[in-house]
Amino acid sequence: MEQVIQSNSRNTNVIIGISVVIPLAVAALILLPQKIDAGSWVYFLPDLNAVINSLTSVLLILAFVMIKRGNIAAHRTLMLSGLVLGFIFLLSYIVYHASVDSVKFGDLNADGVLSEAEKLEVGGTRSIYLFFLASHILLSIVVVPFVLFAFYFALSGKIERHKKIVKFTFPVWLYVSVTGVIVYFMISQYYPW
DSSP states (O other): HHHHOOOOOOHHHHHHHHHHHHHHHHHHTTTTTTTTOOOOOGGHHHHHHHHHHHHHHHHHHHOOOHHHTTOHHHHHHHHHHHHHHHHHHHHHHHHHHHSSSOOOOOOOSSSSSSOOOHHHHHTTTTHHHHHHHHHHHHHHHHHHHHHHHHHHHHHHTTTTHHHHHHHHHHHHHHHHHHHHHHHHHHGGGGGOO
């Protein structure tokens, strides 16, 4: 994989920089000691993010079908649409997590504390949720530079490099999109609003 993304261009440095800054910025905003008061409208954002992840999954699958059929124009449009949705998702995610404390899976009384009784009540479902959440977060961080390199290679006409990198990037990006929806449906029952 290193051979695929190896390049001495300024664009490579920009992609790597963006790939480092995004997770650091997201982590910093999530871990803010005091949340930003953005108003109650932010409670809608998890729903929006689930829709965005769902649409992204559909776009990725359609783009895959289009490229297999040789329809490069449709593939390009679908993929660029997926990238735009990813950017909108990122903004929405940051605003939400900078404004609202994270909800704990299994916090049945919505007091922000997961008691032993609540853990017992939700049982093994919590472990399944945590697996999906952890893999979703980890792979969403890992996939960013690969997505950006895939777009860079495609848009700069380096199609062989693009083809090599998307063999890894496509399934990971699709997994991240799908698990985002799964995580949403699992945690949404614990939203106190």
